[in-house]
Amino acid sequence: MIFGVHSPVFIVLLPLSASLLCLAFSRLHRHLGGWVVQLSLLGAFLSSVDSMRQVLDAGGKTIHYWMGNWQPPIGIEFAIDPLNTAVLCMITFISLVVSFYSKPFLENEDWLHYGGYYTLYGLLTVGLCGMTVTGDVFNMYVYLEIMSLAGYGLIAMGGHKSMVAAFRYLLVGTIGASFYLLGIGFLYAMTGSLNMADISERIVPFVHTPLFAFAVACFLVAFGIKMALFPLHGWQPDSYTYSHPGAAGLISGCMSKVPAYAMLRYFFYVFGIHNTVMQSLMNVLGIMGICGILIGSVMALAQYDFRRMLAYSSVAQLGYIAVGMALGNIHGFVGAVLHLINHAFMKCCLFLVVGGITYRFGEVNLYRLGGLNKKMPVSSIAVCLAVLSMVGIPPTCGFFSKWYLMLGAYESQQYIHIVVLVISSLLNAVYYFRIVEQMFVQREASLTELHEPATKLGLPMNMVVPIGITGLGILLLGVYSSTLVNRIVEIGLPEVLMR
Amino acid sequence: MEALNEFLAHRGIYTLVMILFFLGVYGMVLAKNYMKKLMAMNVMQVAVIFFYLCFAQKEGGMIPILVPGNVDPASYINPLPHALMLTAIVVSMGTTGVALALLMRIKEAYGSVEETEVLRRASK
Numbered sequence: 001m002i003f004g005v006h007s008p009v010f011i012v013l014l015p016l017s018a019s020l021l022c023l024a025f026s027r028l029h030r031h032l033g034g035w036v037v038q039l040s041l042l043g044a045f046l047s048s049v050d051s052m053r054q055v056l057d058a059g060g061k062t063i064h065y066w067m068g069n070w071q072p073p074i075g076i077e078f079a080i081d082p083l084n085t086a087v088l089c090m091i092t093f094i095s096l097v098v099s100f101y102s103k104p105f106l107e108n109e110d111w112l113h114y115g116g117y118y119t120l121y122g123l124l125t126v127g128l129c130g131m132t133v134t135g136d137v138f139n140m141y142v143y144l145e146i147m148s149l150a151g152y153g154l155i156a157m158g159g160h161k162s163m164v165a166a167f168r169y170l171l172v173g174t175i176g177a178s179f180y181l182l183g184i185g186f187l188y189a190m191t192g193s194l195n196m197a198d199i200s201e202r203i204v205p206f207v208h209t210p211l212f213a214f215a216v217a218c219f220l221v222a223f224g225i226k227m228a229l230f231p232l233h234g235w236q237p238d239s240y241t242y243s244h245p246g247a248a249g250l251i252s253g254c255m256s257k258v259p260a261y262a263m264l265r266y267f268f269y270v271f272g273i274h275n276t277v278m279q280s281l282m283n284v285l286g287i288m289g290i291c292g293i294l295i296g297s298v299m300a301l302a303q304y305d306f307r308r309m310l311a312y313s314s315v316a317q318l319g320y321i322a323v324g325m326a327l328g329n330i331h332g333f334v335g336a337v338l339h340l341i342n343h344a345f346m347k348c349c350l351f352l353v354v355g356g357i358t359y360r361f362g363e364v365n366l367y368r369l370g371g372l373n374k375k376m377p378v379s380s381i382a383v384c385l386a387v388l389s390m391v392g393i394p395p396t397c398g399f400f401s402k403w404y405l406m407l408g409a410y411e412s413q414q415y416i417h418i419v420v421l422v423i424s425s426l427l428n429a430v431y432y433f434r435i436v437e438q439m440f441v442q443r444e445a446s447l448t449e450l451h452e453p454a455t456k457l458g459l460p461m462n463m464v465v466p467i468g469i470t471g472l473g474i475l476l477l478g479v480y481s482s483t484l485v486n487r488i489v490e491i492g493l494p495e496v497l498m499r
Numbered sequence: 500m501e502a503l504n505e506f507l508a509h510r511g512i513y514t515l516v517m518i519l520f521f522l523g524v525y526g527m528v529l530a531k532n533y534m535k536k537l538m539a540m541n542v543m544q545v546a547v548i549f550f551y552l553c554f555a556q557k558e559g560g561m562i563p564i565l566v567p568g569n570v571d572p573a574s575y576i577n578p579l580p581h582a583l584m585l586t587a588i589v590v591s592m593g594t595t596g597v598a599l600a601l602l603m604r605i606k607e608a609y610g611s612v613e614e615t616e617v618l619r620r621a622s623k
Contacts, residue, residue: 138583138586141587141590142586142590145590145593145594149594149597152597152601153597156601156604161621163601163604163605163608164605164609164617164618164621166601167533167598167601167602167605170594170597170598170601171527171536171537171540171598174540174543174544174594175524175527175540175543177590177594178520178543178544178547181547181587182520182547182550185547185550185551185554185580188579189554194579
């Protein structure tokens with residue numbers, strides 16, 4: 001369409017160049033840098049859609065894009081397969097939508113803060129997209145660090161307490177990145193290659209060695225830290241709570257999902273799951289997931305800060321994805337991928353609403369949101385949709401991913417997983433419905449207006465539209481989930497699951 | 500004694516690297532001062548770099564430059580891990596830079612980089 005065969009590289013290239021130029025443009029005119037980054041995000045979104053069209057036209061066969069036409073294993077490769085493009089479309093779409101949402105928060109900032117914000121924002125998107133699309137293990141390390149460094153910056157811009165949260169996240173995140181680097185070292189020492197497809201062939205004679213076990217353990221710890229898998233989630237509640245409210249949607253929506261997706265790619269496409277080491281690792285992953293689901297839900301129940309409750313709920317939801325991976329069958333895999341995409345939209349929507357409430361009232365206490373449905377109608381409806389989806393009520397998207405997870409658990413006769421999923425859904429219902437109850441049933445709380453609403457909808461148009469779009473996205477993802485599964489996810493299934 | 504010599508000759512360096520790595524992690528967990536935590540983080544990153552350099556090493560290997568007539572890959576050491584580590588060093592420098600910038604802001608806001616002090620003032 002627009003870039004032809006080169007569209008995979010433009011997904012990363014456009015936001016990267018735009019965000020590097022952003023500060024210079026902002027110096028010329030305060031808003032110019034932001035516009036350039038937004039334009040590049042639009043380009044990245046179109047390129048992702050174009051890549052998806054290309055790969056679906058090719059019948060789901062992976063498209064390999066070689067940088068500068070250097071063939072792997074020497075060159076660096078971008079791998080475009082149906083799953084990759086689905087996740088890419090999700091990231092670029094959320095990133096584009098949230099970039100409009102951030103503007104009202106930056107109204108009173110000078111050019112340096114304004115441009116700096118959009119620079120970091122663009123770089124975060126670059127890191128997320130790069131991690132998803134790359135087919136080279138070391139290249140993924142570089143994108144992982146780009147993502148993390150931009151993320152630390154955006155979290156630190158959140159003001160009060162956010163610097164400490166960002167610093168602690170930096171320390172823990174660096175441990176994760178170092179473990180990832182160690183893991184690559186072991187893989188390279190064993191196989192002599194850095195290309196994922198190449199490694200997946202050359203690793204086969206080594207799958208019973210202790211070195212292989214050490215390498216996959218390193219990857220589990222690395223991605224476990226980055227995706228906030230229990231018990232490695234310690235950094236996450238503070239970071240989500242105190243991050244910049246304008247970027248919280250992207251940070252909470254994508255920053256933990258993309259490492260989860262990277263882990264899924266390693267486990268299913270590179271290491272294969274039919275060897276003893278991976279089998280025992282999958283058991284560990286399943287136990288971590290189950291504990292994460294239960295403890296995340298219980299901790300979320302105990303919070304009264306809206307943002308912190310959502311952060312703990314994320315720990316639980318990432319547990320679902322881990323459980324889906326650990327089941328190791330087709331339904332579990334589909335459930336994990338579907339939940340990854342669905343949860344990104346749900347959590348993004350909820351954090352956008354929280355940001356809106358913070359923007360207008362400066363209030364984050366759950367129990368002081370009474371009567372919000374009259375003051376912010378669109379946001380309240382979006383919260384309703386997101387909550388229904390979190391609990392898992394059809395036709396919202398959360399139901400379908402949970403359904404696939406349960407099918408997968410039934411198929412591999414892990415009945416305890418089913419029990420945990422049901423318990424967690426009930427806990428979700430308890431702690432999410434109290435928000436709905438506050439918003440719609442309780443009498444009006446006296447809230448001080450920080451920003452007088454410019455529109456009848458209670459928030460600036462820049463914020464209402466993204467909230468509405470993500471809310472609608474939850475509904476549409478649910479209604480069209482069979483299309484998503486049949487036409488995209490199922491033709492991209494890894495070969496190890498076909499046997 | 501024979502076994503120990505054997506072990507030290509083949510695995511000794513990796514053991515040292517692992518000790519260094521976990522020393523860094525230990526420091527990051529236990530140090531009460533954010534600056535010390537940051538230094539421990541650098542120790543950990545250096546350990547990973549050492550690890551790469553160790554497995555790239557080869558007995559009797561020369562530096563990887565083009566010498567006319569020498570096409571035997573066993574005669575020079577593998578330059579790729581070194582190239583990777585150049586990138587990793589740059590990344591670790593970037594991380595340290597961001598961490599130092601954050602520490603400066605923490606010091607401005609709370610007047611200290613001691614963990615207990617910062618947390619006490621942050622919780623107020």
